[in-house]
Amino acid sequence: MQTDLAASGKSLAIKGIAVQLVLSATMIIICALIWPYYVSSVALGVISFVLPHCIFAFWIFRHAGASKNQQVVRSLSQGMKLKLALTSLIFIVAFSVFTAHPLFLLGAYAIVTVSQWLAMFWFNQH
Template sequence: MVNRDLAGAGKKLARHALQIQVIVMTLLVIISAWAMSVEVAKSAAIGALISILPNAIFALFAFRYSGASKNELVVRSFSQGAKLRLVLAVILFVVAFKFLHAIPQAVFAAFAVTTVSYWLAMFRQQKR
């Protein structure tokens, strides 16, 4: 029963942080489209998704197992999730620039803002 509570708390924390990222992405895209252009907004959406998708995959791996009896599985799953997050982010950046011809400044700015929003949401929720 305690194991489920630990995993549940982690999942809830990750879900909240991902929801914050989606809200930030939506605001970035709307502001970019309004203040600049649709092309910049598209590139901002791509950059934000490059942050959101790997974080979602990581959360799935990180909170798949819990409990002292599954300590080795928890560590292995966490490590796999971290590696997959990095590889997926690199692949998505390559796709964004090679195939989608995204605007680099908009992609990197949106990636940075949504990544920081994820960290801040995690930090804020952890303090509660």
Template sequence: MNLANNGKKLAKKGIVAQCISSLVLILIVLIIKPEYTVAVVLGALSFIIPHSIFAYWSFRYAGATKSKLVVQSFSKGLKLKLALTAIFFATAFSQLNAAPVPLLGAYVVAMVSQWLAMYRLRQMS
């Protein structure tokens, strides 16, 4: 039995919650302010994709015998998440001229939805 399975399942549920809340936000923005849709999509993706990669790297290894690998993998995942987030923001602002408030707002919604999902899932277990 893989010790990281519970963490992987929890991470998947959090990512699903992020995707659902981001899609709802995108649909709302598409109806109310369609000109901000691209910025909202980029903002949501700026959190979801790096965070998903971080979750993958974080739960690659588990167990006391692999403690050094767990720490290294977590560290590498965190560095990748930070670098990818910076790349997403730099691209959105410099190449696509995305509106800052909708982009950052969608980023925050994706981040907070993940926190709320983890809190809710912890309450359910």
């Protein structure tokens, strides 16, 4: 009988990503109604956190278990580097290709980042 030692972590990550997606969609819709000109900036801000975070979550949960301790640590390190590189790349593209408005892009990024922290705290308590 095998037990998935990372099952609770995977479940928590999925719940956190679900919160991010719901909040992201809500922010984009509200921005489309109030400031339609800045929707692309908000969408790029959301994408710059959610996409790298989803890839990071997948990357770190590839391996689990005490026998794969070294692989888990390596995956965590690689996942963090990958997340940082992808986030940086999305910011570069957002500001150079799409000429995104910094306040809306960084504001959306910050809101989604904080929501992820709060979601993790909330789901850990309940």
